[in-house]
Amino acid sequence: MRASTLACVDPELFEHHLASAHGRGRAPEGGATGVAGTRLCGDVVRLTLALDPSGQRVAEVGWEAEACGATLAACSAVSELVADAPLLDVARIGAHQVADALGGLSAGKFHAAELVADALARALGTAARAAAALPPPAAPPPHRTLVAMSGGVDSAVAALLAARESGDVVAVTLELWADEQNDGERSCCSAQAVRFARALAHRMGLPHLTLDLREEFSAGVVTPFLDDHAAGLTPNPCVRCNGHVRLDAMLELADRLGAATLATGHYARVEPAEPVEPAAAPAEHAAAPAEHGPLLRAAADAWKDQTYMLAALAPASLARLRFPLGDLTKPQVRALAAEAELPVASKAESQDLCFLAGTSRSEFLARHAGIAQRPGEVVDAAGDVIGAHTGHHGFTVGQRRGLGVAAEEPLYVLRTDPASNRVVAGTRAQLATTSVPVRGARLHRDGARVDRVKLRYRAKPLPARVVGAPAAGTHRRLEIALEEPVDGAAPGQLACLMDGDVVIGWATIDRPAATAPAQ
Template identity: 60%
Template structure:
């Protein structure tokens, strides 16, 4: 009798749910097959497991084989199991049945990730690193460099799942998790996946929607890195006994007697320190950025030399939770921010035109106003969510040398500040030191720029700099026109 037939006729632990088990499920309505796998752990090994499955015979056999593979394995050993291992345990599955092995592996890793996150207690090793892997080239090369230096474990976060999205374009969808796992396993690495969808929605997406409704221009990536994603992975690093967490961000860390500070990347074209500026020092202390001294062409060359399949993969260009969904459509579906016609006015309150919703505009915006007959280009000067108006004016009317920031955190005294970055893609601007302002938190701070700019968008991050080092951050509240 074949192994496939053995598992089909005598499934191992079907209907069994261990005490204090962690459960992962995969499949469902789309394919008709569903596998639910439960496992128990003592913090280091999988001590027991069971499953339930419905659908085709291959799903039942794959689930049974996965339970047999998992029981008794160390947590990181189990983290190396994938669909290919399940298929081989069944003497090889035909292409038509391969999906069953994929579902079984997905269910296993969802259960395993939950178990490690809550109960992992692996012995710490100074040479072990946890590496964040999104399935892209940057994180893959970060993992490659770490693996050359010591034991490396990959981790991918499932942050968002939306049937309206294109999951192939997202770095945190179920499809991205599966692709990152395959990439890690292909590199010989253990791989964990963590479900943070609830935390991501509550801590990132809901505030993003609320801030849009309030007429702001939020930056969800700053909030995600500073309060959801990296903190969760640092906590996971402790669970797996890793000395630090490495990521594929282009940034550096300056370490000193007063604690670590974020430093801009060597390649200014790829620098991501702005997106990481809200990281707490305790989190930053545990981070490593293997790409901080490298350029993007160098990274792609390393990937090509190692024959990584993502060497030529394009960079993601949109917010991860949009992934092929238009911003307006997302705001309407998830935030009930659909069309809400209102007036476009000038500073005197004269109506110049109509818009479809003030939440769709940001300070400094020119495109999409559709106001004719003004004689010169008009820009958004302000939005008023309550009145649902968009105020426009000339580029000169945007001109300002003063920016007000709220909820400011300084990691060093304000006297060391000599620059500020007001948008991710913009250059750093010279500003006056905040003399007399101590390190710590401040409700509001006025930033005085040495050269005027044309508007700053309320809701965006103000990244405070001393040279190329991030020494604080706040949220832009308003800019004062000159």
């Protein structure tokens, strides 16, 4: 290795680690492994560590690598650095700490520290997730808070406010998706985003853990997204992710870390629990408990409000969630970040679904589900052909753009038929409806309390009621009656059931019975 590449390195320390290769070849029994790099880029690191029986310290570490000398030396340095160290001390180690353990690395070799830090973070997150619940510290603070950090300004300020309140904060970032066709810089769940979030947490003085949920995310979010498109539905993957993947995993980690609460950067608030008299529900419905837990409440900033995306959360989860930004506006959040000199104060917001960043929906469907262009007919409500399209999966109820049909008045998508690959179009009057069928409903309070419904993320809540005023509990199918007609409700989207600005239930919008495809 040329001396010029080691200009910032302590030569003796570097040679020591290169020669001793501390931990190389070890495979701690029952350990958790983190892998970073690919053979395409030339370096691959597999680092395995095992925690002691208490789950509080690293008991043993080992590694294997196919890599350059700088990466091999960095692996050895990390092995010495983390041996017998407390778990949350190890969670403070990032690329700069790895480089420091070698006496410094030149800019051209700093990638070695980043690679080893990535492998360490993945191994540590897996170990922490699998370990038994950690006992509280000897002198516990009032409570420990786990904070979800994505690397954006909202989650950074949430962490800042949580740290000011509790003083004992642990940051966690989820790695959810990896796709060479994605733009990792724009995705909030890519390996690049995780690395940035970790560096930001360390800059803020917080220990940071990474949870690799790529398998769970693929099975629980991406696969249903693909299936719904194939079935002619309009899925809402963010609702699935928040309600069934991300927050569940982080609450589980909070338990293992002894954290009483989980804070996120969502714009939402929590309505405290209230005692409710038990309701006599019909036998086919789940019985309602005597007391219901807390409920979601809309954020103070109506434009940023994210309760729609969080509506599927159970009250038991909400009881432990904190939303520090719920009473703030976006400009106020940016001002707090600037005041704290956080580098994300002016960072742009991501507008894409995280797994679509840098690619189009049609490209993604073709690549991951084989749903390619498939010419079909555009027909009117009577079934007469009025145009052509390139695939029913590219359309959703209420859509106007992209139909490519000339008419005396604007036409909208009334429905799609995946079996015949037809798109049915009609006028706005034909699209309008005052009845919305829903399935898989979950009411946390009696249905009689529902006085409005939100049918899309950015839509305003509409005055409405649940037909039949059903009891709290689960219901296979319900009907939502609107006071005024709405321009279509897209099957597959969430119906957020509200009492004022409080979310008391949710369901999935269904196809009207007359238009549902044969099963």
